[in-house]
Amino acid sequence: MNHPSPHTAHDIHRHEHEHEHDADDQVEILDLDAEVLAEHIASITAWLPIETSPRRIVDLGCGTGAGTLALLERFPEAEVTAVDLSAAHLHRLQEKAAAAGAADRVRIVQADLDTTGWPELDAMAWPELGMPPELVWASASMHHVADPDRTLRQVHDLLAPGGLFAVVELAGFPRFLPEDAPEGAPGLEERCHAAIDHHHAEQVPHRGADWGTKLTKAGFTVEGERTITVDIGPPQTDAAGRYALSSLRRMRGGVASALTAEDLAAFDQLLDTESPHSILRRSDLGVRTERTVWAARRT
Template structure:
């Protein structure tokens, strides 16, 4: 649930924008640097739309009997800092360190913290991960929102997180959940089920991304077992729902349009001509059946949070 711009199970990035951030390797396919003047506002809006979801997740951590006293919090892959600032509000005694590999996003984090009166508690740290993990310093809480799957050896990276924890500290790992849905299965034109077909392509591209990472290693996504292997005790798993029914407000509708625009650009070579024609029609602002005008567009997804605690 941080601000990712890379591939991910929720097409978080090159094909969409459902998690916001980078961990030092959130560039486009082929190493192209995104245009952050364009990307960053989209990432910020995406996180802001999900603000209640993130707040509920953070408050769940704070409410647990095993919750640590959070004095220092690392937000790994923090992007433009929307979640970093939210975490600072939920944990009012904590220094929150936004860790990211993109200076332009860290500058936006600092600007947001100043606007919210949090500049004394929200700081930034430029780091390329996982190589830079040992330099991040100790923490009571490590928030890693859809960051771990951008690291080739996830087991080793999780062990690196665990090594930074103070006694009683917690890793909050956002991985998995349910794919986003934004449209009815049958749009009234084209072949029904276009979102499912896009999701299938994104899953293949995600596997390609994973295979190309340095030190890539396949892992069964049993997060409790991986916590145990890292010396952490699993503390529970919960999913948090974002449910914005139709008709959408302006900000959410703009986000859906931005999402489909990026997915059309990233997936076009992998879809049929018929599906591309459907996407072009959906993105036509003059088409009554397009995303700009249709009344049945919604936004529904679930993000899953896994907790592991150091004894």
């Protein structure tokens, strides 16, 4: 078995710095996603087929709290257990919950969803709560797990009988430009999406999975499926511009090797905030994407 050579202190420091920088980038883009798409997230929580408001909710892969805060607002008597592997995400969520006056309604759990057991989520470990969750929410997290079928069965066992599992999945990166943009490289965004879709097919094989079939196989009864279409046209807010910039910055690493020199130069001009061609300076900037939600009942 081959072993990598030992890291120098400089290598370790650089790796930690890059990891922290990546975590900071993720925090920013998740916060901007929550701000720009708040209305659409609220429409999903309002659509959920729930007759009696839940008292206990679990948000699996909570990120910086877009779903957590939307659920707290939708269900004012509920408490949410927010689960994520990233300490940076959870710290930011705590800050946002405190700012919203909801810190006492959020319980933070740092955990890996790929583990075979979730003792931190076992109701037996929370005698003060007294019951399992009536609602589990997972937005843009299920496609990241190593074994979705196993994870779905774990969620099934975690839920209270009759409880609801809401799975929200995204249709990839949002789109921000008209089809004939940018000048000099029309259609650039579509070529970037084709490249990132190819990258995700290799690296994130469960993106785009048939979640309805998987939920049924795991023992759920799927009670509803809905696709939310987002099409926010110009003029745009400052947050939308920063959302586009952060999204395209994050996309660049996955597409750079697949682009021509001309396309890459045009892409980098979009990312250059000092350039007259910057994404922040475009009057035709939009936000277009889709999110699909499945509502599945533990019967």
